[in-house]
Amino acid sequence: MSTQSAAEALARTSNRLYALGWMRGTSGNVSVWDGDGLLVSASGVDKSALDATHAVATDGRGEPAPGQPHRPSAEAQVHAAILQSSGAKAAVHVHALSSVVAAARWPNGVPLHDVEQLKGIGRGAHGDPVIVPVVANSQDMADLSRRVVEAMDSGVPCVIVAEHGLYAWGADLSEAVDRTESLDWLFEHALRLDSLPT
Numbered sequence: 002m003s004t005q006s007a008a009e010a011l012a013r014t015s016n017r018l019y020a021l022g023w024m025r026g027t028s029g030n031v032s033v034w035d036g037d038g039l040l041v042s043a044s045g046v047d048k049s050a051l052d053a054t055h056a057v058a059t060d061g062r063g064e065p066a067p068g069q070p071h072r073p074s075a076e077a078q079v080h081a082a083i084l085q086s087s088g089a090k091a092a093v094h095v096h097a098l099s100s101v102v103a104a105a106r107w108p109n110g111v112p113l114h115d116v117e118q119l120k121g122i123g124r125g126a127h128g129d130p131v132i133v134p135v136v137a138n139s140q141d142m143a144d145l146s147r148r149v150v151e152a153m154d155s156g157v158p159c160v161i162v163a164e165h166g167l168y169a170w171g172a173d174l175s176e177a178v179d180r181t182e183s184l185d186w187l188f189e190h191a192l193r194l195d196s197l198p199t
């Protein structure tokens with residue numbers, strides 16, 4: 002993928018995730034591997050207004066190449082660590098409310114099982130239970146990167162950061178977004194089932 006087409010895909014993805022309500026304020030960030038390095042969404046930009054010029058080139062560890070008008074998101078280092086560890090080519094970070102509430106309810110990992118939407122994260126609809134890892138939040142990006150990578154499960158394309166939000170990844174941005182949509186549905190489903198009267 003060329004840098005320009007990767008930058009345009011990053012912008013479209015940011016706009017879409019904002020429209021879904023998961024990037025309120027200037028929260029959230031998106032990254033995609035363009036073949037040379039990692040493009041990361043710029044820091045502090047409203048994601049409804051983000052365009053291809055806000056895709057910041059980094060060296061693959063989240064350090065920006067010199068001479069660019071924008072700084073990458075502070076979480077660039079976390080994206081880089083996830084992609085390096087998972088082999089994925091794109092990652093999204095959103096403050097989806099469902100993920101934060103689910104992590105509060107199940108702080109040791111969010112259990113998902115026996116529902117069709119699990120196929121959206123590459124798992125079986127039935128008889129294939131999943132535990133989504135949950136890690137504690139940190140303002141230290143090296144520390145947060147380490148926690149996320151240590152918690153990652155090769156069969157689960159996401160980690161929730163408690164009291165914060167969700168990281169999800171995929172072979173490209175479309176897959177990362179599709180998985181995020183499925184995960185939001187799955188977390189909401191688990192929470193609503195849990196609140197049903199017994």
Ligand SMILES: [Zn+2]
Nearest residue numbers: 028029165166
């Ligand atoms: Zn965040």
